[in-house]
Amino acid sequence: MRVVRALSAALLTLGLAVAPAAADASPTPSTPSQDGGSAPTRAGTSFRTATEIEQGQEATASGSTGDYLYWSFPADTGQRPTVRATVKLPDTHAAQTWQIDVYDGLRRRQACQYGAQTRTAAADAASVELACVLRTVRAWSEPWGNDPLPGTYYVRLTATGVTTADLGLPVDTRVRVDSEDIGGSAAVDGSLAEPLVPGIATRSGQEREDAAVLAGLEPEDGWTSGWWSDRWVWTATGGVLAALAGVAGYALTRGSGRPTRVPPGA
Template identity: 75%
Template structure:
């Protein structure tokens, strides 16, 4: 009976501990896209002028065929970002091939796990949709590795094969980034001291009248996750470690309760042999 109680208590503890961890990994609802009326409406033309966007934010921009369009967004440890881009083409155009590329804070091109990163729009097609699902962002990696790390990521959208007749034609673009939290399965033993976020020597002109005092620290990129940079110090692996320790303790108590007294000599009634 005691063994049954021990197992029941262990299963109850496991269910209570695992419930919040599973809830935290659910993606943000798509309805949040409409909550921000200040979504960017233009893109940058280089890494240095990339337009900053937040995850789950819909950014739009008008451009011309042949332009390089850049956006940047933050990605933290344990996230697996998905970049989606839509290019709206003019009514009359030849066959065009568009491509979306993603770079990390060190401007290293990151490979896509899956998704239509490059697509060709046939003549007369009204739009073309692209997607790139990155690998899970790691909290730490070897210096020689090309693993995605916490920090700023850049999205570059451009036409890679474009007929001369289509150069300069107006196009409309739409970019959205969303991430899935991969949880403790993606946790590693280690973390960066600082995320890979680019720094600038002077403040933005929009934030002040001048560059400020020379003793002021460099101004970093303004974008970061809503809850700040975690740098991989917390994951639901801590929860499972605690649950495992609790189960081990319960198993020890249950084993002791089942086996205690088995080594004692059995005493018979008074007057019997061995009493």
């Protein structure tokens, strides 16, 4: 009985310790920046001029049908970003197909797990909405892999197959990026030395104050090192449970192996 009570107490204590870590692993949407800054109201026209936005911000921009509009945002290990875009179309127009593409810090196009990445707006439709849910950002990948890695990501929004009469018509756009924290289920063994942020090598490798930095935004808590995840908690939990089970099994086996005493005179 003492062994059973000790085992129960140990399990209860272990469960209380693991509960917060398990709660942190549940998907949680990102929150808007608390720095009080206003959301961007314009978009870039190329990768180098992409407008930086934070996750949780809703950026707006005015443009023309046929333009390429670019934004960039930071994404860290364990996050699964979702990019949403809404395009307000002119009062009169022909059918238009709009598309949203996402590229990583190496400018590799990242596939969408699901979402309406391309949509065709019927003639005279008021607006069109697009969405792209990326794969979970990994801390490390093989050189030949195309896995999403921590760093800067680029969003490109444009219309394809536009008629000549519609080229140049004004449009208003809204873009927002949110992420879910996937947790240790997406953890891998290994991490990048630096996130894939354009200009970070120049910034860290030179002592000049005017060193080029092409992307200045980073996650609110900074870039993670990539080695820690709640997978370590569950691994330690399994080890402790296995040890307790071994102690309990040994105690039960030892108790059942004792010789039975025969009362005197029996």
